[in-house]
Amino acid sequence: MDSDKITIHDIAKLLNIDSSTVSRALNNSPRVTEKTKNRIIAKANELGYQRNHLASNLRLNKTNTLGVIVPRISRHFFSSAIAGIEETAYKLGFNVIICQSLELLEREQSNINTLLANRVDGVLVSISMETENYDHFEGLKQRKIPFVFFDRHCNIPETSSVLIDDFKAGFDATEHLIIKGCQSIAHFSGPLHLEIYKNRFEGYKAALSKHNLDFNDALLFSSRLMEQDGIDNVNKMLALSFRVDGIFSANDVAAISAMQQLKREGITVPKDIAVVGFSNETISAIIEPSLTTINQPGFDIGRSATELLVSQIKNGTKHTTNEHIIIHANLIERNSSQKGKQPKD
């Protein structure tokens, strides 16, 4: 028999009981004798029964589906995060729908409509670079669909998020350079209206301050996460009237192209100049094996955000959570013992 089409009625008939009892047993209801429960489960396994989630979800008015909105799947941080999201979601019995905003506000809005049309039970979002207005999240709130921001968040009241401790990361990176002896440290930033770049910048300033170094805004170089920006930043930096001896780059795209430009200019990295950059294992291995980097724990963030979201979905009633989970990003001084490792995420 097609094990594909076994329903609770089939197994009820074979056992001369009612399908409602089967349903209860399969949902582990306490209102069924252990004995009959066991008979039912045995028969279900024997027939290769698989619950029809469509029917179940229709009845229960839920989808067991999570929506995810990220700027771009192919950026390593996000694909790692998605790996963590998928794995955790499946474990908790949820499916996942993934959408890309491609850093466009308009697409982010239409992504939300897609997810709404799919009646997702909850949403995970990392906002686009363009997003400075948060009206499109109101639709989710109205329908009481919980959502959790991860990595890139925004300050909507009564909203949860899972973040990297960007302040600490920026602080650690900068302090690392200071302890190494750098006195004049440039900061390659990202779009400063995004919280993550703002916080990394604040960390940078705090570390300078702690070590009695003045902040010089000529040393702040912003960028829009383009390759060309890193090159431009290096050129501007080298045109300064004084010598820079360290760089903390808060975005990896700029970090990478900056490294290359430095090399083209005949500057040895990281001997002539010390650099710390946000990155990931693969990339950091490539740009400069001895470079100190700060890994973005994408997988962990994805896992953590999913767990938080699912707990909100299950709690149902109180949609007014305002929980913030902070995940640390660790400074990694790469050395030869790390070669040959496969990335885990």
Place this chain on the structure above:
Amino acid sequence: MDSDKITIHDIAKLLNIDSSTVSRALNNSPRVTEKTKNRIIAKANELGYQRNHLASNLRLNKTNTLGVIVPRISRHFFSSAIAGIEETAYKLGFNVIICQSLELLEREQSNINTLLANRVDGVLVSISMETENYDHFEGLKQRKIPFVFFDRHCNIPETSSVLIDDFKAGFDATEHLIIKGCQSIAHFSGPLHLEIYKNRFEGYKAALSKHNLDFNDALLFSSRLMEQDGIDNVNKMLALSFRVDGIFSANDVAAISAMQQLKREGITVPKDIAVVGFSNETISAIIEPSLTTINQPGFDIGRSATELLVSQIKNGTKHTTNEHIIIHANLIERNSSQKGKQPKD
């Protein structure tokens, strides 16, 4: 009113007609007057009606969902492919469930079970490195669930796939080196039981042969896609009794670590030695901006595979298709004009 809970019955009642007519109109059935159709659609929009796919799918016994199995989401080629899959699937009205095999046969099998339990309408697969036995795909065949291989495929009869023209890519890469003047060209391969690496290797040999160069198996270096392999390959290569003047690397992981090892050994790339490697824009920009690479068109492959799969799902009856779509990978000689571009996928 909660636009969330509008059903066809609500709009039927408001218009004093039957819900079945509404259903027909919304499905654009030809058996409804244009006039009533318009009234219905207008009212639906007014109320913000959204079809409940769960109910519809339950009735129609389908899920409008595609399953995807890839070795690892965070590898750039696969995340690009997924971007193409998602975009195409949504356009065609399908959702997507993504699974990672992590290059493990066992996980690939359990992925298929997950997808079966989700009653997906079709599956896209890029097999794991371990997969040499294809029994686990029988379950899909039995239940008449169509599946399409992409990139990494296997020779199951009556099965479709979307592939890169790996033979041509290998041929082009090698010929490129020969035309540049290389006489002694090493080949860094991948696991040769995988069709893609076999075909690239065949292309390599064919180019040598065309240009009257002998194949020397001391110049063939295999690997398991680990960083360490590229390093080992370079060391072995440098230990040869004769000089190598070109490398064609058929896998990017090895290519990257190999480049670094060459530099550590004081060899200038690509002056002392010419290299062509499989890669992607970002990575190739990093390892060596002037390096010639072969881009894997992940997005296109994802799109194409999805279109093929959906057409098979819609054709329903004939599950015996055996279609192979070949996508070309182009040789890219990077130059400065390509800097600053954002990747599109």
Place this chain on the structure above:
DNA sequence: CTGTTAGCGCCTTCAG
């Protein structure tokens, strides 16, 4: 062209 009827597979009152 439109209405009536029935049922996809499941879960949940309400009775017993």
Place this chain on the structure above:
DNA sequence: CTGAAGGCGCTAACAG
């Protein structure tokens, strides 16, 4: 503890 009955929202016969 279990059975009977109804309905989630939609669509597809079958009538008219």
